[in-house]
Amino acid sequence: MAKFDYIKNSNHKFIPLKEKDLIKAEERLKFKFPPELREFYLEVGYGFLKGNNENSISRLMDPDTITDITLREGIFEYDPALERIYEEADKLVFYEVNEGVYLTLDLNDTQRNSVHFFDNKIADSLESFIKKVDKENEYFFDMME
Numbered sequence: 001m002a003k004f005d006y007i008k009n010s011n012h013k014f015i016p017l018k019e020k021d022l023i024k025a026e027e028r029l030k031f032k033f034p035p036e037l038r039e040f041y042l043e044v045g046y047g048f049l050k051g052n053n054e055n056s057i058s059r060l061m062d063p064d065t066i067t068d069i070t071l072r073e074g075i076f077e078y079d080p081a082l083e084r085i086y087e088e089a090d091k092l093v094f095y096e097v098n099e100g101v102y103l104t105l106d107l108n109d110t111q112r113n114s115v116h117f118f119d120n121k122i123a124d125s126l127e128s129f130i131k132k133v134d135k136e137n138e139y140f141f142d143m144m145e
Contacts, residue, residue: 003127004044007134014047017062025063029070033063034105034113036126037094049133058137059096069093069102084118091116097138103129 008014022041026032033041046062061069069076070092076082081100082093095103097117105113105126112125122140123129132139 004040004130007044007049007130011050011134012048013050014045015062016045017041022063025067028067033066034092034107034126036113037105040126040130049130049137056138057096057098058133061094061096066092066094103140 019042022033022038032038040060041063046060049058049060068074069079069082072079072082079100081102090107091104092107092113093102094105095115097103103122104116106116106121107113112127114121115123115126115129117140120140123132
């Protein structure tokens with residue numbers, strides 16, 4: 001049984017990903033993506049989670065974009081929105097809320113990476129985050145102090 005079947009519906013737009021493309025990005029990074037993210041990529045892919053805010057991007061980024069961000073290459077080389085995120089080396093940008101607004105996975109836990117919006121933990125795992133976003137794509141704004 002597939003772990004992320006519930007997200008494969010017409011509300012969202014996902015692009016399938018081949019394992020060889022995932023491995024290629026990991027080779028550039030010199031580390032593997034977190035297991036739960038790898039599982040999502042291979043089962044579902046990457047793409048856009050449609051929600052009720054038409055102005056929101058709500059994009060689970062592809063491995064190449066995450067790699068560019070992490071390595072600060074291409075258009076992300078001088079992106080000021082990333083400065084604060086990478087003050088902590090244990091975070092991985094994986095989701096674009098809107099232009100210059102990102103969510104991160106905490107890399108300290110090797111099995112279930114918590115999801116963070118700036119300094120606020122918004123989900124205990126990627127699976128938990130995806131389930132919440134499937135119901136309300138910007139649920140985490142209500143969690144901000």
